[in-house]
Amino acid sequence: MPNAEPDGDDQYYNPIFEKLVPNADQHEELLIGLVAYGLYKVSKREWVVGFRERHGRAPNDAEYRAHVDSHTGVVLDGCKSQATDIVGVYAAAVLESEKPKIERDALKGSFSRSFWPSFWASMAFTAVLVMLVLIASTLGVGLPIQLN
16 A cells, blocks of 8 residues: 555654554555554544533644544554454454354255265276277187186
């Protein structure tokens, strides 16, 4: 992903997305990064709501920038770790909910699916051998050894 970070003169730019989603072209990192960014946005919203309740007003630019700057690498790593856990728990839940269907589909009709193709292949092979023996016997071709 190209660096979308604008020049340093943009006072309203928030670089958190690039810190949480550094490799947007790698699907696993993108998913975890987007979940981590969502967690950051929830935290940010809670901070703004709490700020308004405590101060009776919205935060000013300096207060907002201080809040954004408080999200150090350790804090963002915590968001990524929590996002990894959330994605893992979700994947496990999906797999667990699909497990009965997967098992049922794997076992359903497995005997007939494997037996009948093998049976018909064996029958075809036997028929080919019988035809070869009949052709060989009508042509007078026999075994080079006399059997008693």
